[in-house]
Amino acid sequence: MNADASHTAVVILAAGASNRMGTPKQLLDWAENKTLLGHVIETVSAINPAELIVVLGAHFKIIENEIKDINITILENKNWMSGLGSSIACAADYLLRMKERHVLIALADQPFITAKYLSSMISEFQPNKQQIIASSYQNRPYGVPALFDASYLEELSKLSDDHGARFLLKRHEAFIKTLKPPRQNPDIDTPKDYQNHFNKN
Secondary structure (H helix, E strand, O other): OOOOOHHEEEEEEEEEOOOOOOOOOHHOOOOOEEEHHHHEEEEEEEEOOOEEEEEEEEEEHHHHHHHHHOOOOEOOOOHHHHHHHHHHHHHHHHHOOOOOOOEEEEEEOOOOOOHHHHHHHHOOOOOOOOEEEEEOOOEEEEEEEEEEEHHHHHHHHOOOOOOOHHHHHHHHHHHHEEEEEOOOOOOOOOOHHHHHHHEEE
16 A cells, blocks of 8 residues: 555755855745745645654754744754754654654755655655655665655664765665656755756746
């Protein structure tokens, strides 16, 4: 039996300091009078997940103030300086204390991911079989968004560095199914990235 969004928690990782951007990129203008983070939240909300969790860290108060009125769960990763893995661990630890459910992890700086693609990931997922659905890119075989069975939450909660779930994915390669996003999915990391892609959204 395949999964559906009503049993899926979605985590948006948005805790980074945006050092290369020089300003909190989560709050950059994007589409339809929305910030970059607001746009990704809207995209994820369109699939009606069981819970939408946003993990913040650097610039917590400023960013929280912009999204606090949206129907989401906001977590503060006080160890955000340790890297992406610590934000995944923060969310996984929270989910372990709630009713266990599979979790889809997305990034706040990948605005070209669509609700249709996220839904396709969930429709391909078979829960309770240790399955992982990962996104495949030309320069990286396994990336995010990525969907993890609830059986991985304990392992995800122990991540602590800037490699995210990369090594976990390698360890469990036999259980991974990959999907390719229908269009280029660049991260928006630098002013040049923003300038190049802002008018293409």
